[in-house]
Amino acid sequence: MTGSDTLLRVEGLTKAYPGVVANSEVGFSLRPGEVHALLGENGAGKSTLVKMIYGLVTPDSGRMVLSGQDFAPDRPATARRAGVAMVFQHFSLFDALTVAENVALGMEAPPPMRDLARRIRETSATYGLPLDPARIVGDLSAGERQRVEIIRCLLQDPKLLIMDEPTSVLTPQEVDILFKTLRKLSAEGTAILYISHKLEEIRTLCDHATILRRGKVVATCVPRDRTARELAELMVGAVLTPPARAATPKGEVMLEVTGLSAPSPIPFGTALKDIRLSVRKGEVLGIAGVAGNGQDELLLALNGELRSAPDALRIGGQPVGDKGPEARRLAGLVSAPEERLGHAAAPDMTLTENALLSGAIRQKLVRHGFIDWTKVRAFANTIIRDFDVRTPGTEVAARALSGGNLQKFVVGRELSQGSEVIVINQPTWGVDAAASAFIRQAILDRAAGGAAVVVISQDLDELLEIADSFAALNEGRLSPPRPVAGLTVEEIGLMMGGAHGMEVAHDAA
Amino acid sequence: MDIGGINLVTLLATLIVASVPILMAALGEMVVEKSGTLNLGVEGMMIMGAVTGFVVAVTTGNPVLGFLGGAAAGAAMAGLFALLTQVLLANQVASGLALTLFGLGLSSLMGQGWNGIRPPLTGDVPLGPLADIPVLGPILFSHDWMVYLSLILVVAIWWFLRATRAGLILRAVGESHEAAHALGYKVRRIRTGAILFGGAMAGMGGAYVSLVRVPQWTDGITSGAGWIALAIVVFASWKPWRVLMGAWLFGGISVLQLNLQAAGSRIPVEYLTMSPYIITILVLVLISSGRGRAMGAPADLGKTFHASH
Secondary structure, three states, rough: OOOOHHOEEEEEEEEEOOEEEEEEEEEEEEEEEEEEEEOOOOOOHHHHHHHHHOOOOOOOOOEEEEEOOEEEOOOOOHHHHOOEEEEOOOOOOOOOOOOHHHHHOOOOOOOOOOHEEEEEHHHHHHOOOOOOEEEEEEEEOOHEEEHHHHHHOOOOOOOEEEEHHHHOOOOOOHHHHHEEEEHHHHHHHEEEEEEEOOOOOOOOOHEEEEEEEOEEEEEEEOOHHHHHHHHHHHHHOOOOOOOOOOOOOOOEEEEEEEEEEEEOOOOOOOOOEEEEEEEEEEOEEEEEOOOOOHHHHHHHHHHOOOOOOOOHEEEEEOOOOHHHHHHHHOOEEEEOOOOEOOEOOOOEEEHHHHHHHOOOOOOEEEOOOOOOHHHHHHHHHHHHHOOOOOOOOOEHHHHHHHHHHHHHHHHHHHOOOOOOEEEOOOOOOOOHHHHHHHHHHHHHHHHHHHOOEEEEEOHHHHHHHHOOEEEEEEOOOOOOEEEEOOOOOHHHHHOOOOOOOOOOOOOOO | EEOOOHHHHHHHHHHHHHHHHOOOHHHHHHHHHOOOOOOOOOHHHHHHHHHHHHHHHHHHHOOHHHHHHHHHHHHHHHHHHHHHHHHOOOOOHHHHHHHHHHHHHHHHOOOOOOOOOOOOOOOEEEHHHHHHHOHHHHHHHHHHHHHHHHHHHHHHHHHHHHOOOOHHHHHHHOOOOOHHHHOOOHHHHHHHHHHHHHHHHHHHEEEEHHHOOOOOOOOOOOHHHHHHHHHHHOOOOHHHHHHHHHHHHHHHEEEEEEEHHOOOOOOOHHHHHHHHHHHHHHHHHHOOOHHHHHHHHOOOOOOOOOOOO
16 A cells, blocks of 8 residues: 555654653554544553644654655644544533534634534535534534534545544434444545444444554454454453353342432533432442433432432432432442542542541541541552552552542442442443453442442443443433343433434435 | 712713723723633732833823833733743632732832822813713713723724634633643633733723823722722623623712712712622632523633643
């Protein structure tokens, strides 16, 4: 593959940060119209690599060739002019601005607003992604927000479109629509660099895959010719064992929520509407949903940061809907929120202090208003030992731990408190495969030990792996829980809200 | 036209003049806050503008140079704030408060020996027959050029924020610095620019106090106008036209208060003296309670931007 046949060639790209080499001698190449997957675990260096191509990060060494010319973008504007566009993992959108304004901000020389609005309507109809340019972005669903990003890219006729984990916020139906759009683009000659760790998606969509591990290219392959398991093992570099679960009999109802409604305390958040659920001893209830459909609010309502009517929430039969987090911990409910730094843990406090913050009540770490530091340290040490937290010691600031290790610590802290009800939001978000498997196993073990567990997650595979029953949040409403056994992906997609009322234009294609 | 011994035409004419310093400072601060920075040093920048403008105008005998000097002094103070918050990433609230205290002290030092002097006169703009129209003439058409400049700036800033690309980028930076950075906009550079503009505006407003409103130099001459400007930005929901309304309202209250005293009313002057600070406390509570977001505050107002890569 030389000359006009290659759109982008990357050779020996290296980028080091203090203490870590994010990319080391990375190389691959891409033809026009090719859908190329970059595959790897969290922290494998995928994001750094595409940020270098998009001009957000300057490589230490190595070179890139785009359409036969040397390509060294010093900032995103240069990359955009050269025909490289990027859809971000965490949306780069402005909530309080309109769709058209958001699109204009991502363009080099946007036309006047009226023309732009017309072009947004045209392009979005052509690619089956309808959008109203006058709407405020903060009011859009996750799927629609992603459309804004994609349209913003498409209006600049990119030669290369980079997509960083685009499907993590979509329902299965919305993923279908997106894939149709991407195939249409690829047929028109746009190359797509597709980052993901969802193996089945890559097998359906991508022509080639480059697999990264710890910043190095470890393999290249044609994903269609491999099984998902083979790809996963290439990615992790080890043989994976799925978590083991024993079929335990379910006991009496430990957590019961009836008719819980609450406005969202978060700006542009989703209000909870008439939530009903019940979880038995030994049961794991998995709650799915596209991001921003009330997950954060549900966690707040369950752990007591958001109060409701006393009878709306019962722990072991005791009404606690109007009680705060401490009273609920006493009643037997512990929780681990999604945001590790700042919500689950205080970033600048040590692990010992963080262990105290949530463990004080159930572990009786405070006596007559005085902290029993020996006991606290022992508790922190237990967590570190039992959950294999890699840290130099207990007196390290939470901020200093890697994401996966801190997650093991905060999940371990809650699971170690011997409580009857456990609520966890996104237990393995941003955690590598080995640590994820460990956390899932620990959750199953606690359920086997008789705890009622609620796991809120956007990772469907994770929920199907560990949950006994399954429900989905859609615009603040919870679908009636159903047993996991026998659920199809189609049904799950519909529970999550289908395509959020945005069916479209691909029928013509 | 007299109500309770107060002439309405004179009242309206004076309130327009009285509102100029607050209006200038509030417009500048609004642009700063739109870019996501909370500069509580408005009072300090204003008083530095007041003393510098006064000294320059008296020395050169030219009031226009005085206003430019005031703007330069305000911008210099703002530059200090920008250095602290955008380069050294210091806390914005603490830096802003320090800026005010620093400005009050430094202006007092610089102003020693300048007490009791009359600055050169800033004359009215000759609008000819317009000024002779009954009622409207004295209210609208017999003011100095700073009054008209401040009104033009209301329109200009409204148009800039609403219709220009630069204005859109400024709003975007205040809305989400992370997203703006990801799109390749220079967050700190844009914010620094806004901060300097805000400082220049506050400085000009301050110079107006010492050159036109009072007109002379005494310590603490701005007497809380900067705090009122800060409060107006919030109560105006970060909208230029409402800033104008707010400035007129507060200008009106201060004029009315003087007129009431002259007319023999007995509202203690201390209430007005303490009002800017009470209002500021209310504003800070509003911003930090999260209610500000619902009122239209920029989402990243007051947050320090720390580039992650």
